[in-house]
Amino acid sequence: MGYPPPMDQNALKKQVGEAALKYVRDGMMLGVGTGSTVNFFIEALAASRIQLKGAVSSSEASSQRLRAAKIEVLELNDATTCDVYIDGADEVDRGLRMIKGGGAALTREKIVAAASRQFVCIADGSKLVDVLGKFPLPVEVIPMARSYVAREIVTLTGGQPEYRIGVKTDNGNVILDVHGLSITDPVKLETDLNQITGVVTNGIFARRPADVLLLGTPDGVKTSKA
Numbered sequence: 001m002g003y004p005p006p007m008d009q010n011a012l013k014k015q016v017g018e019a020a021l022k023y024v025r026d027g028m029m030l031g032v033g034t035g036s037t038v039n040f041f042i043e044a045l046a047a048s049r050i051q052l053k054g055a056v057s058s059s060e061a062s063s064q065r066l067r068a069a070k071i072e073v074l075e076l077n078d079a080t081t082c083d084v085y086i087d088g089a090d091e092v093d094r095g096l097r098m099i100k101g102g103g104a105a106l107t108r109e110k111i112v113a114a115a116s117r118q119f120v121c122i123a124d125g126s127k128l129v130d131v132l133g134k135f136p137l138p139v140e141v142i143p144m145a146r147s148y149v150a151r152e153i154v155t156l157t158g159g160q161p162e163y164r165i166g167v168k169t170d171n172g173n174v175i176l177d178v179h180g181l182s183i184t185d186p187v188k189l190e191t192d193l194n195q196i197t198g199v200v201t202n203g204i205f206a207r208r209p210a211d212v213l214l215l216g217t218p219d220g221v222k223t224s225k226a
C-alpha cells in the first residue's frame, strides 16, 4: 500500500467535467458540446443547483441527455448567442487549437462555438499534443461528393482519407477521417480544406480556438488561457 492507484481516463474526464461548472452561472444561455467528457459535465450540471436560461446543444445525443436532466434545449436561431460553450476535444495543442469530430458532431459544434462568447475546452491529459494530426482529422462531406472530396484531400494534404463506414451525421452527411497529417499551420489547413466543394466543414478548430482549457491530470485540473 502507499501509492493511490493511477487515475484512469474516465476519472480524468469526470474531473474536468465537474471543474467546468465553475464557468457556468444562473441565468446563462449555455452551449453544450458532445462526447464522453461532456456527458460527465452534463451529469455534474444536472446535480448542481444552477438555473440556466437554457441550453443550445451541438448534437441530438447531447440534447437527449440535457432534456433528461430537465434542462431546456433551444434552437440556436432562437437563443441567438451563448454565454459559454463547454466541449471536449480529440486533440488540443498549447495554442488551444483542437481537432474535434471523433463523435461526428464537428459541424454543429463549430457553429455553436462560433456563436459563443467563451469556449471552455475540457479534456483529459492524453489529448494534449505538440502538433495536431496524430488523431485522424474528421471532415464532414455531402454524400454524393465523397469520392471527389477524398481525391482532392489527397492532392491538398498528402494524407489518406478513410470513409467512416456506417456513420451518418446529425445533418445527414458522411465523414472522411484523414490519416497521416502533421498540421503545422492549422488555420491555413482549416481554411483550405473548407474550400473543397462538397466539404461541409472539417474538424480543425483553429480559426476559433478555445479561450480556456481545463486539462485533467493525476495532479489535478490544469487551467490554460489563450
Ligand SMILES: O=C[C@H](O)[C@H](O)[C@H](O)COP(=O)(O)O
Binding pocket: 033, 034, 035, 036, 037, 038, 087, 088, 089, 090, 099, 100, 101, 102, 103, 104, 105, 106, 109
Ligand atoms: O464529435 C465529437 C466531439 O468533437 C467530441 O468533443 C470529441 O470527439 C471528444 O470526445 P470525448 O470527450 O468522448 O473524448
